[in-house]
Amino acid sequence: MTDKGGKTSRAQFATKLGVIATTVGSAVGLGNIWRFPYEIGTHGGGAFLVCYLFFIFVIGVPLICSEFSIGRSARKGITGAFREVSGSRWMGKIGFIGVLTALLIMGFYSVVSGWTMEYLFQSVAGGLKYSTQAEYAAQFDSFSSGAFRPLFWTLLFIAINYFVLVRGVEKGIEKVSNIMMPLLLLILIVFSVHSLMMPGAWEGVKFMFKPDFSKINSSVVLGAMGQAFFSLSIGMGSMITYASYFSADTKLGRTTLVIAVCDTLVAILSGLIIFPAVFSYGGTPAAGPTLVFEVLPTIFHRIPGGMIWSALFFLLLFIAALTSAISMSEIGISYLCDEFGMSRKKATLVAQGAIAVLSVLCAFSFGPLADFKIFGMTVFDLFDYVTASILMPVCGLLVAILGGWLSRKGFLADELTNGGGLRGRGVSLVQLSLRWICPTAIVLVFLHSMGVI
C-alpha cells in the first residue's frame, strides 16, 4: 500500500474486474449523462456526434493507451510519471497542468454532483411534481439561484469523497465501482427503451443521429474534442494515476477498448433517453447545462412508480459522479504523496480542501455570483470552458508527444504487449496516431477556433 506516501510498495488493484470497474467508473460519469446530452443539444445534433466519435476512437483511444503506458511504467502520479518517462525535469513540472485541471474540474463537478443529490432528495420527498420541461426549468432555477442549498449539497459531496478516498484505492474505490456500474448500465437501457416508445420519439433519434454537415463549425469541432477528452477522463492524468496501480499483467490495450466502448455506449443511451422525450413533450434540446435536470423529471412524472424510478436513477447518477470525482481527486492526492511525501490522510485533506474553496465559487455562479463574469462567463462556465477546451487538449498533446516521441525507443510496444507477452496488434496504429494524427488534429482545432486558419 502507498498509505505512507509511496514509501512502501505502491497500492495495486486487487482484481481484473477491479481494474475495469474503476477505469470505466472514472470515464462514465456526469460527462456522459449530464454533459453529453447538453453539448449535443446546443451543438445541433448529429453533426456533433460524428465529430465526437472521431475524437473518441482516433484520438482518445491512442491517448488512453499512452496514459496507461506512462503511468504503469513509472508507477507514479502525473508529474513524476512525466519526469520519469521523458527523463526531463521540465516535463515533470509541466505535468502540473494535469493537477490544476483536476482541481478546476472538481470545482464545478462537485456542484453538479450536488444537484444530483438534491434531485435524489426531491424524488424521495415528493418534490418533483410538475409535467413540463418549462416548469422544471423554473424549479431548477429557483433551487440553483439560492445560496444555501446548492452549497450544502456540494460540500456534502466533497465530504463523501473524502471518506471514500482516505480508505485508499482498493478498499474504497474498487468496491463501490464493482457493484454500481453494471446496475447503472441496466437502468439506462430500461429508460432508453421506454423513451424510444414515446409518440414522436423518432424526431429525437433523427436529431441525434442524422448529421447535418452544414452545421459543422469550429465551435462544434472544439466542443466535440473537449467532450471526448472530458468523457474519457484523458488529458489530466487520471488514467496515468490509475495505471500506476495496475499490475504488470494488466492488458492495457484491451482495457482501453472496453473503456471507450462502454463510455460511448452510456453517452448514446443517455441521449436516447433525453432527446426522444424532449421532442415527444415539445421541449427544447438546447437548454444547456440544466437540460437533464429539466427533462428527466418530466419522464419520471408520467410513469407508474415514477418516484421510485426517479430516486433510483439519481442515486445511480450520484454514484457514477462519485467514482469519476474520486479518480479526479486521486490525481492531486497521488501528486502530494509522491512529490511531498505526505501521508494519504493529509494529502486527501489538502486536496479536498482546495476543491471545496473552488466549488463555492461555482456553486454561487447561479445565484449570489451570477453577475460576476470573467471574459463574459460565470466562474462555473469559465472552469468548464477552460478545462475542456484548453487545458485537457494541451495536456493530451503532451501525452501524445511523450508517448509517441519523447519516450525511449520501443516504450509503447513494450508496455502495450506487456514486455512481448501479448501479440500487440494495433501498436503501430497507436504509435501513428500519437506521433502524427493527435498532435496535428489538436493543433488544427486550436488554430481554427482561434481564427488563425
Ligand code: PHE
Ligand atoms: N470522465 C468523467 C465523466 O465523464 C469526468 C472526468 C474527467 C473524470 C477527467 C476524471 C478525469 O464524468
